[in-house]
Amino acid sequence: MQTSLAAFEPIADHVFVAVAEPASVNIGLVVGRDAALVIDTGSSPAQGAAIRRAAEAAAGVPVRAVLVTHWHWDHFFGLAGFDGVPSYGHRTLTDWLRSDGLAASAAEAGVPVTALTAPTHPFTLARVIDLGDRRVELVHFGRGHSDGDTVAVVPDADVIFAGDLLEESGPPAFGPDCYPKEWPSAVDGILGLVNEHTILVPGHGRTIDRMYAFDQRARISGLYGQAEHLARRGVKLADAYAAGEWPFPEEVVHEALPIIYEQLAADGIHPGRTIPLL
Numbered sequence: 686m687q688t689s690l691a692a693f694e695p696i697a698d699h700v701f702v703a704v705a706e707p708a709s710v711n712i713g714l715v716v717g718r719d720a721a722l723v724i725d726t727g728s729s730p731a732q733g734a735a736i737r738r739a740a741e742a743a744a745g746v747p748v749r750a751v752l753v754t755h756w757h758w759d760h761f762f763g764l765a766g767f768d769g770v771p772s773y774g775h776r777t778l779t780d781w782l783r784s785d786g787l788a789a790s791a792a793e794a795g796v797p798v799t800a801l802t803a804p805t806h807p808f809t810l811a812r813v814i815d816l817g818d819r820r821v822e823l824v825h826f827g828r829g830h831s832d833g834d835t836v837a838v839v840p841d842a843d844v845i846f847a848g849d850l851l852e853e854s855g856p857p858a859f860g861p862d863c864y865p866k867e868w869p870s871a872v873d874g875i876l877g878l879v880n881e882h883t884i885l886v887p888g889h890g891r892t893i894d895r896m897y898a899f900d901q902r903a904r905i906s907g908l909y910g911q912a913e914h915l916a917r918r919g920v921k922l923a924d925a926y927a928a929g930e931w932p933f934p935e936e937v938v939h940e941a942l943p944i945i946y947e948q949l950a951a952d953g954i955h956p957g958r959t960i961p962l963l
């Protein structure tokens with residue numbers, strides 16, 4: 686896997702973003718008087734170490750905390766490069782390192798499973814990181830893009846790092862491990878904290894504002910609502926795309942529909958077994 690890291694660019698007072706390839710992940714850097722926080726770690730331990738070096742050079746103070754926003758390889762697999770730094774992430778990161786899916790994900794990223802490490806400070810709901818003269822709040826607003834998305838809020842700079850709950854370089858990623866029904870309410874947690882000046886940093890792509898986030902939230906909600914409506918009307922998965930009007934491109938809808946139908950089935954909603962409502 687070919688990795689590279691662009692320079693940390695300022696987006697607010699002592700808040701920076703650098704883009705890590707190959708997945709164009711936004712790596713955040715929040716600098717305080719005494720210490721710095723890095724947000725997301727890149728795709729491999731070597732890239733994680735490179736991010737740490739670049740962050741300390743840009744910050745001028747040591748990196749004393751690192752957050753992994755969720756357990757996808759492009760955000761998580763660099764964590765071992767932060768050896769000795771207290772690390773934070775939702776407790777599902779630790780579960781993922783013990784899960785059946787890990788080996789395939791590691792093989793895909795070209796990283797040995799033994800090179801991966803869990804956060805030293807896993808949490809369920811929230812943590813505060815003290816950087817000396819400023820605080821960063823880490824919050825899990827519920828399941829959405831994954832089961833363990835964490836958002837980093839920098840109140841004094843009015844910046845929020847949203848992880849992959851929000852995307853700018855393309856539509857949100859509806860992977861097999863996402864929760865489309867709950868995703869809008871996780872985004873509502875973010876929206877409850879924003880004003881017209883807030884800078885939102887998506888997992889991938891350029892920074893966005895609250896109107897962009899409101900729109901994307903509405904699209905995610907619209908996709909889910911349309912799919913549930915069709916399933917409840919008795920429209921089977923194979924016919925669902927043609928039967929609906931969708932707020933995302935076709936390939937995104939085809940990615941999301943099987944997940945939504947499967948999760949509806951788990952809730953007892955089976956379109957083949959309901960009476961169609963006309």
Ligand SMILES: [Zn+2]
Pocket residue numbers: 755757830849858
């Ligand atoms: Zn992701």
